[in-house]
Amino acid sequence: MLDRLRALEVLTRPEHPDLTAALERRWEELPAHVKTRNQMLGRRTAGCEGTHGVFPRCNLACTPCYHAKEAQRVRTDGAHTLREVDEQMAFLRQARGPGQNAQLIGGEVTLLSPDEHAAALQAMIAHGRKPMSMTHGDFDYAYLEALALDPTTGRPRFEHLSFAGHFDSMMFGRSGIKKVAREEQLHPYRKAFCDMFARLEAEHGVTSYLAHNMTITPRNIDQIPAVLRECRDYGFRMFSFQPAAFVGNQARWKDAYRQFSTDAVWARIEEGAGGKLHDEAVQIGDRRCNRTAYGFYVGSRYVPLLDQHDERDLRWLDSFVAAFGGMDFVAPRAVTAARVVRALAREPMAVPRLAGFGARVVRRSGGMGALRSTPPRAMTYVMHSFMDASTVRPAWEAMERGESTHVDPEVQATIERLRSCSYAMAHPGDGRIVPACAQHSVLDPLENIKLMELLPAREPAGSDGVGASAPLAS
């Protein structure tokens, strides 16, 4: 009886105690410059997670590709994938607590059979992760249906699926359009991707969260606004942009990627979004790495969720974090209700601030009439700026020596960003969690050489490397 009461007490806490401890540790580790009022790392999330070394091969080619060239010589192997995913996720559960977003990422996830893919997602869920499959999107409805449904019963084995589809004109080999000159040629493929998930929901009741992932180079930067204007109603809930970095397979470095600033990319995103993006309301990690703007559309009108210039909205955010911390709102209704009550009890100021915030959001949306006639559609815009291997390598080596400063200002900045990293990968063997930049710049090449020996590709390598989706970060 006492045990049951104790379990109920933990279940209805806004945060699981393991997550509370993980957030406190993450906050402690963060450098002072990111410990700002709007910082969510170490307060709302322990950070985004991704798999590594689980299925390095891909059947498309990207320029650039963030994976080492050896990855293409590693065969996709379901048993290996499952073993690795299970170990990495178990470690993350222990180190970071439950309820964190984790990307099932490597080369191309749909080279796994639907059952292997499903088993990997189930392992992630079993370890308290919220998985998202990262794909180039070149698969058909039969694959998606086989993934979503239990082959024995024919009933859904998932209530909900999260996918990020990587679509941009620097990818080669897509079915039906091997080479792409302009982004607009991919719009039918972007639409078809979203339509598959809409059909899955209509036919089987499986809901989805879809993100759109796009690498930005001098070739397509000016096409961002048109992509957003055309595709923002397709069904994506997030558009994530990655300014290209010099990392991974050097044979795939095609352009002067540092020819434009990240501000220039963000300006194009804002232009395509059709409204001012309030990306400084909330920060996840270092601003040089991440910008995130939460908002929604009422018809074609973009409405920011938080107004970064309105002190009342910022006070509501203070209260939200104080009350809810890392609370997972995706839980059975009664559990969520109990958590909300306990959260509000520990921060009573949250109640009037929430009321004021709600009223302001309604006003920003054009009033209740507008909201009733056009249900709002949530939309998140993200820019994740990976770093070049040439600075990550010396920075990581310095950090490995226990140093947190460097004489070279560029390497110093890289150290600061790596220490504030919000997207990392697990190494259960060493007991470490490694920033994705260090993973791709430093650790991947050696890891893939080992995997080449363990899982040699049966078929000849098709090209000089893999075309893995550039990771999406949150």
Ligand code: SF4
């Ligand atoms: S993976 Fe690299 S760019 Fe991304 S948050 Fe971490 S350090 Fe920054």
